Every structure is written in C-alpha cells, then in structure tokens.
Amino acid sequence: MIWLLSRLPLVLLVAGVAIVLGPFPGQLGLNAGAGVGLAGVVLAIERAVRDVPGTRVLGGVGGALAGLGLAGAIAGLVPTAQIADRRLLGLYGGVLVALPYLGLMIGVRKSDWLDPARWVGVFRDSSPQHRFKILDTSAIIDGRIADVCEAGFLDGALVVPQFVLRELQAVADSADSLKRNRGRRGLDILQKIQKMTWTEVQISDKDFPGIREVDLKLIELARELPGKIVTNDFNLNKVAQLRGVEVLNINELANALKPVVLPGEFMQVFILKEGKEYSQGVAYLDDGTMVVVDNARRLIGQTIDVVVTSVLQTTAGKMIFGRYIEAGGPARSQPAETPQKDEHVNRARA
DSSP, X not given: OXXXXXXXXXXXXXXXXXXXXXXXXXXXXXXXXXXXXXXHHHXXXXXXTTTSOHHHHHHHHHHHHHHHHHHHHHHHHSOGGGTTOHHHXXXXXXXXXXXXXXXXXXXXXXXXXXXXXXXXXHTXXXXXXXXXXXXXXXXXXXXXXXXXXXXXXXXXXXXXXXXXXXXXXXXXXXXXXHHHHHHHHHHHHHHXXXXXXXXXXXXXXXXXXXXXOHHHHHHHHHHHTTEEEEEOOHHHHHHHHHTTOOEEEHHHHHHHTSOOXXXXXXXXXXXXXXXXXXXXXXXXXXXXXXXXXXXXXXXXXXXXXXXXXXXXXXXXXXXXXXXXXXXXXXXXXXXXXXXXXXHHHHHHHO
16 A cells, blocks of 8 residues: 555656647546556556566566667668568568567576676686585574685685575564574674685575575575585475585584594593483583483583493484493592592581
C-alpha cells in the first residue's frame, strides 16, 4: 500500500500529460485511462526488475540495442525503391521485432560476463590454484578464516557475495544479543581481511532471484565463477559435494592440524570435570580436543600423567581416551592420599 501511494504522483502526472496531449480527440476519459494504463505498465516493469541484478538489466538493454542496430543495418541494405513492396515491408517488420527480442534474451542470459569478477578472471591465470574462494556466512562469523588468510594459506581472490553480506547484516541487526554480537564479529572479521594487503577481497553482485536459500545460491555462484566454497557448515559441505562443487571446510582443516597421538603414548592433562561413565574424568588439550581419562574422577582440578589407550575420529572432531595408572608410582598416587592424610591430622588435633 505504501509503495502504491508513493507512486501516485507519477500516475497523476502521466494521466495529466495524456489529457493535455489528447491522443484521442474529444475523449477525455479515454485519454485519462490511456495515461493511467501507461503508468501501470511502467510501475509493473519497475516492480519486476526491482530484485534483478544490475548486470542483468544492463545486459538486457545492451542486447536489445544491439539487435535494434542490426535490424537498422539490414534495412539499409534494401534499396529505397523496393521498400514499398509489402512483402519486404512485412519481412522488415518481423526482423525489427525479432532481432531486438533475441538481443534482449541473449543479453540477459549472458549478463554474468558483465560481473567484475569475470573480467578479473580474464586477466588472471586460469590454473586451479587461482580459482576464486567464496566465503560463507558461517566461515566469516567463525573468525578462523582471518588467521588462515594471515598465515598465507589461501591464495587467489576471496569473493563475498552481496546475499551473504545481507544475511550477515540481518544477523548483526537481530534483536537477540547473542546473534547480534556474532553478526558484528563477522563484519569485523571482513574488515580485518580487507586490510590485509596480500589478500584480494571482491564483493560480487551476482544473485539468483529464483533461489531463496543462501546455501543453494553459493553453490550456483561457485559453478559459474568457477570457485570453491569456504565454510564450516556441515550440511552445506555435503550438499555442495553432491552437486559437484568443491568445498574448503575450516573444521576439517583444524582437525587435520591437530597433533597425532598414538595409543601407548604418555601425556599430561588437567582434569576439568567428571565424565559420563563411572570413575571417568574429562580434560581438554590446547586445541580443544577432548580427553576422556579412566580412574580420574576423583582427581578433578589436578594435572596428571595419563597413558593413551585409543583415539576416536568423529565428524565433530577427535576424541582421545586414556587411563590414569594408580599404581604407576608414588608421585601418581600421592594426590589421592593427601586429603586422607590431612583428615587424620585434623582428627588428631581435635
């Protein structure tokens, strides 16, 4: 309703111009109706192209003008004396309609060549190491992508689509404080990456109005550029692989960089909390790897030496299972005996 009210002056202006010019002499109502109808057509076109990317509009207009120019050139080849021939006149009329239409359709379908990312790719080496890396919203909010770029492990151009920026802006403007902080963190990460002189960041205006899901838009964009999607979204990773699009998963990179631990090795861990099973204690390595230790439930809050019994690799990461050997020596059994010793001393003093 607000949109229609804001366009009401245009409708009144076009209707007034039609009444003044009077294409239908003596027909005031017909002239006004013609003006309103013309204004309606203009508003319908405006509403139809509102969500269409600028490159597609520019490609359609350019193609139509090229078709119109070609039709004019064909007409110039026909001698003026033969223009009166109704058969040639009908043929020229068909050409005048067909060529601009074909130019419009071809321009719309091939408008992706007007995307700046395409022109950059023309002057860039087309070898696989120079393909584009398309950032997902989850990878931007996660923040580790900035460290990866700073370390120089990503070459080529990083592409941030406009629909990803809109999703990130929506998260930053959320009423939920947690989501709002995550969205603002993502915007800060993007600014940090843009300030890196050795990293090229491109904002792509390419959009797919017929697709609503951001994940599917990322997949289509990766197909057209071509490029790889950088994400830590497990579902997007699987869907992209099913559709033949390569994915760089930050979580998989982090898991691959974790230190390799073999059964039988010893490590020192800090028991943070109790485990699910009886007598189990849980510790965490510096990289976040969970270590489940048997016979360590009563040693919460202490740093102990454990022997690795097995390593389990899951989709969420790596889990290490170990055992605290109580009879391994006096140093290992000392922490468990200290509370009892203090208790006996207190009773003796009492």
